[in-house]
Amino acid sequence: MTAFLKPRRPIDLKREPINGYKGIPLGDGSQLLNLRMAICQALYEEMKRDPTIFVMGEEVAQYNGAYKVTKDLLKKFGEQRVIDTPITEGGFTGLAVGAAMTGLRPVIEYMSWNFSFVAFDQIVSNASKMCYMTGGMFPIPLVMRGPNGAGPRVSSQHSHAVEALYSHFPGLTVVSPSTPYDAKGLMKTALRGHNPVCFLENEMIYGLEQEIPVEEYLIPFGKGDIKRVGGDCTVVAVSRSVHWALEAAEQLAREGIECEVVDPRTVKPLDIELIAASVRKTHRCVVVEECYRTGGIGAEVAAQLMELCFDELDAPVGRVTTTENPMPYAANLEHETLPKPHRIVQAVKLACYR
Amino acid sequence: MTDRPAPPAIDAAAVRQEMGRERALRLLRQMLLVRRFEERAGQAYEAKKIAGFLHLYIGQEAVATGWLDHLTPGRDFAVTSYRCHAQALLLGLPARELMAELFGKVSGNVRGKGGSMHFFSKEKGLLGGHGIVGGQIPVGTGGAFTAKYLGTGGVSLSFFGDGATPQGTFHESLNMANLWKLPAIYIIENNQYGMGTACHRSNAVQDLAQLKAPGYGMPSFTFDGLDLYASWKTAQQAIAVARAGQPVLVEAKTYRYRGHSVSDAGLYRTKEEVDRYKALDPIERVRADLLACGWLDQAASDAMEDEVMQEVRDAVAFSEESPEPPMSELTRHVYAEV
Ligand SMILES: Cc1ncc(C[n+]2csc(CCOP(=O)(O)OP(=O)(O)O)c2C)c(N)n1
Ligand SMILES: [Mg+2]
Numbered sequence: 001m002t003a004f005l006k007p008r009r010p011i012d013l014k015r016e017p018i019n020g021y022k023g024i025p026l027g028d029g030s031q032l033l034n035l036r037m038a039i040c041q042a043l044y045e046e047m048k049r050d051p052t053i054f055v056m057g058e059e060v061a062q063y064n065g066a067y068k069v070t071k072d073l074l075k076k077f078g079e080q081r082v083i084d085t086p087i088t089e090g091g092f093t094g095l096a097v098g099a100a101m102t103g104l105r106p107v108i109e110y111m112s113w114n115f116s117f118v119a120f121d122q123i124v125s126n127a128s129k130m131c132y133m134t135g136g137m138f139p140i141p142l143v144m145r146g147p148n149g150a151g152p153r154v155s156s157q158h159s160h161a162v163e164a165l166y167s168h169f170p171g172l173t174v175v176s177p178s179t180p181y182d183a184k185g186l187m188k189t190a191l192r193g194h195n196p197v198c199f200l201e202n203e204m205i206y207g208l209e210q211e212i213p214v215e216e217y218l219i220p221f222g223k224g225d226i227k228r229v230g231g232d233c234t235v236v237a238v239s240r241s242v243h244w245a246l247e248a249a250e251q252l253a254r255e256g257i258e259c260e261v262v263d264p265r266t267v268k269p270l271d272i273e274l275i276a277a278s279v280r281k282t283h284r285c286v287v288v289e290e291c292y293r294t295g296g297i298g299a300e301v302a303a304q305l306m307e308l309c310f311d312e313l314d315a316p317v318g319r320v321t322t323t324e325n326p327m328p329y330a331a332n333l334e335h336e337t338l339p340k341p342h343r344i345v346q347a348v349k350l351a352c353y354r
Numbered sequence: 355m356t357d358r359p360a361p362p363a364i365d366a367a368a369v370r371q372e373m374g375r376e377r378a379l380r381l382l383r384q385m386l387l388v389r390r391f392e393e394r395a396g397q398a399y400e401a402k403k404i405a406g407f408l409h410l411y412i413g414q415e416a417v418a419t420g421w422l423d424h425l426t427p428g429r430d431f432a433v434t435s436y437r438c439h440a441q442a443l444l445l446g447l448p449a450r451e452l453m454a455e456l457f458g459k460v461s462g463n464v465r466g467k468g469g470s471m472h473f474f475s476k477e478k479g480l481l482g483g484h485g486i487v488g489g490q491i492p493v494g495t496g497g498a499f500t501a502k503y504l505g506t507g508g509v510s511l512s513f514f515g516d517g518a519t520p521q522g523t524f525h526e527s528l529n530m531a532n533l534w535k536l537p538a539i540y541i542i543e544n545n546q547y548g549m550g551t552a553c554h555r556s557n558a559v560q561d562l563a564q565l566k567a568p569g570y571g572m573p574s575f576t577f578d579g580l581d582l583y584a585s586w587k588t589a590q591q592a593i594a595v596a597r598a599g600q601p602v603l604v605e606a607k608t609y610r611y612r613g614h615s616v617s618d619a620g621l622y623r624t625k626e627e628v629d630r631y632k633a634l635d636p637i638e639r640v641r642a643d644l645l646a647c648g649w650l651d652q653a654a655s656d657a658m659e660d661e662v663m664q665e666v667r668d669a670v671a672f673s674e675e676s677p678e679p680p681m682s683e684l685t686r687h688v689y690a691e692v
Contacts, residue, residue, distance in 0.1 A: 063550040063622065086520035086556035087487045087548055115486065118521070153406035153458075155469045157485035325685045329406065329469030330458035332678045 057109030185219030420585025488521030517548020579608030
């Protein structure tokens with residue numbers, strides 16, 4: 001629930017700068033860190049455990065990552081395992097597939113998922129189907145990670161959300177965490193799995209802080225989490241959209257509508273059982289996402305709910321998505337393009353006939 | 355830590371003479387306009403009038419200025435990366451509409467939809483303004499294809515950075531261009547860094563044009579990108595080759611003074627290195643040369659500064675006053691309106 005997102009002590013960026021993989025110990029078995037540090041810590045712990053894991057991408061080593069997610073990993077593991085590449089996404093993705101086929105566990109960073117399109121062929125034609133088309137001979141233990149979704153005012157070519165896109169392909173796992181706790185546990189699972197994982201982070205919540213356990217934990221794929229309990233309407237969201245949904249839920253609560261915010265955490269596999277269980281309670285559902293409406297996460301959730309619990313629905317499943325246009329630069333247009341709280345409030349009210 | 359390899363020497367006085375006084379003064383003024391426009395944009399960014407990315411061309415002005423002077427807008431094409439303010443100004447787009455685009459206003463170059471990285475002009479043959487590293491290189495090749503297809507006599511200039519040459523699009527484009535003898539010119543603006551990565555950490559060879567062109571059977575040119583005369587003269591020669599149907603690969607050895615974009619601590623290079631290049635400032639060098647040869651005097655130089663500043667101030671005022679795009683713009687132009 002939301003309480004866990006309010007840490008007892010906020011990180012003072014001036015005194016304790018974004019600190020790579022080391023959380024700030026709180027003394028009672030918990031530590032304070034932000035989302036970018038949670039991912040870094042998962043990488044650090046797993047690289048220590050497994051010498052076949054290496055990190056590769058643009059600016060990941062000497063620059064500490066364009067968004068500082070790989071901070072200090074070069075210092076810790078050296079240049080054999082933390083490698084700066086030229087700007088050559090197709091090349092290093094294909095290289096990672098080959099390395100995965102021959103005994104290593106690559107973690108590649110796309111400076112943003114927008115640039116994964118340069119590597120689309122390697123992801124789709126090679127990584128996603130190698131295991132299947134080799135009759136299981138060549139599983140691809142590969143983690144592809146980086147920020148996804150709209151950045152601040154970076155317009156059309158730099159603002160894609162790719163959850164739905166990559167979920168389309170059998171063989172890929174699509175992870176899209178909304179909190180530091182989830183990000184760490186899911187990243188560790190990704191690093192121990194045997195399949196290519198699209199690990200979608202979000203620049204706008206890298207700084208989000210949370211108290212999480214010092215002790216090791218893993219979060220399995222395909223298991224969602226209820227981020228807020230409520231009885232009137234189920235709101236499904238991942239990543240940054242979870243926080244917009246929570247904001248909308250606060251506002252709606254003041255008007256007497258209680259939302260249950262369900263975060264599937266992985267879009268593929270999708271924890272439809274958790275979503276359906278919530279819908280059986282609320283009888284209403286709104287899906288919030290940064291992907292487009294056509295073929296989006298909402299389309300999939302709505303279809304599966306129809307198959308699973310059609311009779312439980314008292315209203316059509318609502319969808320709050322990025323509007324169907326490339327991201328415009330102008331501030332007012334950008335605001336209306338994204339699935340922001342004001343649009344979620346509207347959609348929930350519509351589902352509740354209010 | 356990187357040292358600029360010595361570019362081939364040119365006879366500055368001879369090039370200046372060939373240019374003539376009027377043109378030399380015009381090019382100086384253009385470079386000044388680009389510099390002042392971008393300095394002002396940087397300030398507006400700090401004042402939160404502009405957001406997102408803002409990649410400044412400061413330090414590199416002599417490259418685009420020397421090249422675009424040889425183009426005939428409407429017949430020839432140019433395309434570049436997200437570092438696109440200079441190309442747009444040099445092709446003659448009004449400072450007003452470009453600044454307004456940075457401000458996200460409907461009076462902007464692309465109606466407030468693109469921002470800093472995406473300046474375009476159909477009339478002037480500016481094919482963008484591209485955000486994906488290397489993405490513009492095949493697009494520029496397409497302009498050359500059209501010129502040949504329609505027999506217009508036009509050429510197409512594709513500008514891109516030292517960080518873009520590792521991309522597949524670069525290699526694919528050069529191969530097609532020479533295979534089909536397109537009037538294409540590929541200009542690597544080697545400012546020695548792609549973001550925080552020095553050129554020698556991203557390219558397996560360092561003299562980029564000279565060593566890569568032979569792989570595609572193309573001629574190459576290399577010049578000092580901090581020298582307007584070298585830029586202008588090389589452009590004249592290379593464009594003549596391309597107009598005759600032989601694509602060429604060109605490298606400008608240049609430098610950017612500012613960070614990659616606005617948020618760049620610049621830890622990958624020393625202040626001494628930046629200062630060393632600032633001492634070679636392409637604008638100050640031309641100005642000093644024109645003062646020395648008597649084509650410019652201090653009063654005229656000051657007047658030029660004032661005029662340029664006035665143009666930039668006017669662009670800012672226009673941008674401040676312009677309205678935001680109306681909501682009807684949100685889904686307009688997703689598909690063509692014809
Ligand atoms: C395909 C792709 N990968 C990564 C990026 C992020 N990025 C933007 S500019 C840049 C550096 C490009 O350097 P260079 O080509 O030398 O051009 P310069 O910025 O120096 O003008 C990077 C890595 C991008 N925009 N597109
Ligand atoms: Mg560069």
